Amino acid sequence: MSTTQQSPTAAGSGASATEAFRASKERRGGANVDPERVSAVVAAILQGVHSAIREHNVTYPEFQAAKAWLMEVGETGEWPLFMDVFIEHVVEEVTSEQQQGTKGTIEGPYYLPDQARLESTCQLPRRDDEKGTPLVLEGQVRDIDGTPLAGAEVDIWHADDDGYYSGFAPQVPEGNLRGVVVTDNDGRFAIGTIQPAPYQIPTDGPTGKLIEAAGWHPWRPAHLHIMVRAEGHRTITTQLYFAGGEWLDSDVAEAVKPELVLEPQDDGSGTRRATYDFELEPA
Ligand code: DHB
Ligand code: FE
Numbered sequence: 001m002s003t004t005q006q007s008p009t010a011a012g013s014g015a016s017a018t019e020a021f022r023a024s025k026e027r028r029g030g031a032n033v034d035p036e037r038v039s040a041v042v043a044a045i046l047q048g049v050h051s052a053i054r055e056h057n058v059t060y061p062e063f064q065a066a067k068a069w070l071m072e073v074g075e076t077g078e079w080p081l082f083m084d085v086f087i088e089h090v091v092e093e094v095t096s097e098q099q100q101g102t103k104g105t106i107e108g109p110y111y112l113p114d115q116a117r118l119e120s121t122c123q124l125p126r127r128d129d130e131k132g133t134p135l136v137l138e139g140q141v142r143d144i145d146g147t148p149l150a151g152a153e154v155d156i157w158h159a160d161d162d163g164y165y166s167g168f169a170p171q172v173p174e175g176n177l178r179g180v181v182v183t184d185n186d187g188r189f190a191i192g193t194i195q196p197a198p199y200q201i202p203t204d205g206p207t208g209k210l211i212e213a214a215g216w217h218p219w220r221p222a223h224l225h226i227m228v229r230a231e232g233h234r235t236i237t238t239q240l241y242f243a244g245g246e247w248l249d250s251d252v253a254e255a256v257k258p259e260l261v262l263e264p265q266d267d268g269s270g271t272r273r274a275t276y277d278f279e280l281e282p283a
Pocket of ligand 2: 108110199223225
């Protein structure tokens with residue numbers, strides 16, 4: 001694993017994640033704001049907070065420290081980071097209960113739409129001197145009945161060999177290690193890229209400070225983010241992990257599922273190859 005010394009600041013990636021989230025409002029649509037639902041869910045959240053206070057005899061200084069911390073999360077733009085690390089996995093869990101096909105997992109804060117469209121066999125955009133072990137992800141997109149889906153979009157984004165995402169770290173060029181790969185007539189794709197490194201939540205912001213104060217660790221295992229779209233089918237948002245990788249059993253974002261772990265094999269030339277097929281249910 002290669003981690004980094006040259007950390008982009010939490011404030012930098014937090015603010016970019018906030019901006020990206022605001023820009024995604026149109027893509028996501030609005031939420032149901034039925035007052036009964038608001039009341040039921042918010043009352044349950046407050047009850048959870050109240051019972052934690054009673055159970056642990058939370059003091060006034062602790063209450064004021066919590067207020068100061070919440071203010072800082074807002075001021076540094078870290079709410080998308082915090083929500084996606086600590087809460088999104090449960091929303092994904094309840095959403096996917098009734099869904100068939102490939103397992104989904106969290107989207108996280110670093111998706112950017114409208115990336116380069118690439119042919120089914122392709123290389124992701126990368127720097128001339130991009131570091132990292134070459135990796136090829138190949139497979140097929142199918143309907144749950146087994147029909148290959150031609151022209152499906154495999155929208156992929158991942159961190160570099162230092163664990164940084166383009167668009168959220170100043171030293172990585174825009175569009176790096178991102179692309180929308182279109183499957184061939186047989187629904188197949190073969191994507192050349194590099195092995196991503198584990199991802200570390202920025203430790204210099206309030207989310208990182210909380211993790212440190214609690215004695216937790218800030219790591220996610222190395223992963224590829226993938227959104228698979230095909231006309232007439234439900235879009236899948238998922239991630240693929242790497243067998244034997246660090247933090248696989250203790251992901252801070254709790255987003256690993258056993259069905260999503262790749263087992264890449266060295267092809268003898270130093271390139272790691274992994275196969276994964278996606279199955280989409282009708283919309
Ligand atoms: C976060 C980062 C990720 O790369 C991810 O997949 C999920 C969450 C985060 O910093 O919040
Ligand atoms: Fe990620």
